[in-house]
Amino acid sequence: AEDGYDLWLRYRPLRTEQAAVFQHHASQLVIGSATPTQTVTRQELLRGLGGLLSQTPTLSDTVTRDGAILVGTPTSSPLIQHLQLDTQGLGNEGYLIRSVVVEGHPVTVIVGNSDVGALHGAFQFLRLVQTGQPIDHLDLHDAPRLKLRVLDHWDYLNGQVERGYAGASIWDWWKLPDWRDPRYTDYARANASIGINGTVVNNVNAGAEILTSRYLQKVAALADVFRPYGIRVYISARFSAPIEIGGLKTADPLDPQVQRWWRAKADEIYKLIPDFGGFLVKANSEGQPGPQDYGRTHADGANTLADAVAPHGGVVMWRTFVYSPTNEDRAKQAYDEFKPLDGHFRANVLLQTKNGPVDFQPREPFSPLFGAMPKTPMMMELEITKEYLGFATHLVYLGPLFEEVLSSDTMTHGKGSTVARVIDGSLDGHTLTGMAGVANIGTDRNWSGSDFNQANWYVFGRLAWNPTLSSRAIAEEWVRMTFTNNEAFVKPVVDMMMGSREAAVDYMTPLGLHHLMGPGHHYGPAPWDASEARADWRPVYYHRADRDGIGFDRTRTGSDAVDQYAPPVAAPFNDVKQTPEQLLLWFHHVPWNYRMRSGQTLWYELVAHYTQGVDDVKKMRETWRQMDGYIDPERYQQVAAFLAIQEKEAQWWRDACIAYFQSISGLPLPPGFAPPQ
Numbered sequence: 001a002e003d004g005y006d007l008w009l010r011y012r013p014l015r016t017e018q019a020a021v022f023q024h025h026a027s028q029l030v031i032g033s034a035t036p037t038q039t040v041t042r043q044e045l046l047r048g049l050g051g052l053l054s055q056t057p058t059l060s061d062t063v064t065r066d067g068a069i070l071v072g073t074p075t076s077s078p079l080i081q082h083l084q085l086d087t088q089g090l091g092n093e094g095y096l097i098r099s100v101v102v103e104g105h106p107v108t109v110i111v112g113n114s115d116v117g118a119l120h121g122a123f124q125f126l127r128l129v130q131t132g133q134p135i136d137h138l139d140l141h142d143a144p145r146l147k148l149r150v151l152d153h154w155d156y157l158n159g160q161v162e163r164g165y166a167g168a169s170i171w172d173w174w175k176l177p178d179w180r181d182p183r184y185t186d187y188a189r190a191n192a193s194i195g196i197n198g199t200v201v202n203n204v205n206a207g208a209e210i211l212t213s214r215y216l217q218k219v220a221a222l223a224d225v226f227r228p229y230g231i232r233v234y235i236s237a238r239f240s241a242p243i244e245i246g247g248l249k250t251a252d253p254l255d256p257q258v259q260r261w262w263r264a265k266a267d268e269i270y271k272l273i274p275d276f277g278g279f280l281v282k283a284n285s286e287g288q289p290g291p292q293d294y295g296r297t298h299a300d301g302a303n304t305l306a307d308a309v310a311p312h313g314g315v316v317m318w319r320t321f322v323y324s325p326t327n328e329d330r331a332k333q334a335y336d337e338f339k340p341l342d343g344h345f346r347a348n349v350l351l352q353t354k355n356g357p358v359d360f361q362p363r364e365p366f367s368p369l370f371g372a373m374p375k376t377p378m379m380m381e382l383e384i385t386k387e388y389l390g391f392a393t394h395l396v397y398l399g400p401l402f403e404e405v406l407s408s409d410t411m412t413h414g415k416g417s418t419v420a421r422v423i424d425g426s427l428d429g430h431t432l433t434g435m436a437g438v439a440n441i442g443t444d445r446n447w448s449g450s451d452f453n454q455a456n457w458y459v460f461g462r463l464a465w466n467p468t469l470s471s472r473a474i475a476e477e478w479v480r481m482t483f484t485n486n487e488a489f490v491k492p493v494v495d496m497m498m499g500s501r502e503a504a505v506d507y508m509t510p511l512g513l514h515h516l517m518g519p520g521h522h523y524g525p526a527p528w529d530a531s532e533a534r535a536d537w538r539p540v541y542y543h544r545a546d547r548d549g550i551g552f553d554r555t556r557t558g559s560d561a562v563d564q565y566a567p568p569v570a571a572p573f574n575d576v577k578q579t580p581e582q583l584l585l586w587f588h589h590v591p592w593n594y595r596m597r598s599g600q601t602l603w604y605e606l607v608a609h610y611t612q613g614v615d616d617v618k619k620m621r622e623t624w625r626q627m628d629g630y631i632d633p634e635r636y637q638q639v640a641a642f643l644a645i646q647e648k649e650a651q652w653w654r655d656a657c658i659a660y661f662q663s664i665s666g667l668p669l670p671p672g673f674a675p676p677q
């Protein structure tokens, strides 16, 4: 039975005719096994080709047949060295795949400068076969645009996953380090197949315990499993750890004892994990300890940890997700705190910034920090787990959301200064670059709580590798690998995925609304909820609906968040007529009878968006109904059942929000508005 465990690495047999064609290009496998990475590359190719082609290529030390596959590096393989391929530009992790002639035989070579590069090439080759693309005249080369491509696990050591909707943490800390669950290897395979090269194993709301030697042994065991796959481990470090587990009286980052403690801790970690990646830190954010507790800055804090890991080649990913209940607009606070610190961070510090200025909403404008700190490496943080997008059941493909922010133009160096170019370092000349995704992985058999949520893990990895890839192309790849190459399935399902994010925006928070979710859990609508003691945790803080209108005035006459953007971006955001309507209520407080571009009033249009969202989900269900029979019944039925939940909840969102906003606006519903059945 299908349970989704294989993810996109689902090497089921291709159609016979197709397999027959590919078999000619997979007759023999010539690959070393001198290193752990070479060994796992060999295993993956045997497993993948054996499964897809129903015929396993024979292993050989040298090329003796037409259609051999030759894998390695110029240093590991004399045959490859002999080909004198140009591997410049592949870096350490890139690869090339080419159709060549070796010893008189037509051969496919898969080459990297390192074993890990060749492993990435092997996964790409498998992807070509799995998605049914021609492999007879190959000339591909590819290398990652970003250096750190990292999953952030919000996992607690007690097995709970914060904002996790796929079961418990996959890290079985009690059984580690001696028992290494085979699932860790499958996790590494899945990540390596999409180029992810790092994992932060614990929650940003970190306890200090993971930094004790007992836990470091466990983390080291995970690192051992991941290493052959080119994946490093990182730890979320609790800023006050020197007090909690170090016995010091302070965690003041400028205190020499504290600095010594972090250095000694780093030395201890690197003794166990020589390729340890470094620390992720959430400091002075949502109650977490940090340097400001001692009157120091974020830079002081980050630099102390950075100095500790620098001798070992480690980095610090310091988060900019900070805000507190002051009179200042929450959307402005990160910029206010961090922008003045540009140029004050050590070279091995990256600032990790969420895509938008508030918190992973269905739609936000890009964070104004992108482009605003040219002297500091800016790392992007995306949320793969759907905290604000329907948890496990709603089918929402996040590719378009990710693509939207990456392609946004900051205009900081004129037109074309996209967020993608900020984070890939090309805009301001940084080589330390990265992207992090808050993982949606748990102990569920299908890893991610639903089959379609796997696509969000997949698209994150592919975009971290190359932030200019198209989310549609990635969706298509994923559908083919995960389900089937049958065109009658691929096209409608990709279309359905591509429209799913806008549907969610429409039935949850259209026209720039945000944070209307139930406080605390964030599941379902609660725009009226005033139970939180903190004003900035109440939905009304964000929608500001009153008798006259709705929306958050962030213009110059309001909170002036617009001026955190470069002038050519700020100007249209400041002008209600020029603001894209999809962000209207993010930037403006607008009268209910405001005329939209369609000619309708804002009130009617708001209702229309909510209704559109529900209708779109109905269409998604209809599309899926047509897909019955193309895939296994197990996955088909679960998706169908989840879509039914999504439709019910889209309607809940629509009705709750319309009823609530109507109670404030006092306006009648549009003529012909049909109440739900």
Ligand code: GCU
Pocket: 162, 163, 204, 205, 282, 286, 321, 359, 387
């Ligand atoms: C959100 C989320 C929290 C998380 C926080 C963060 O607010 O709800 O669970 O800890 O983001 O990113 O630090």
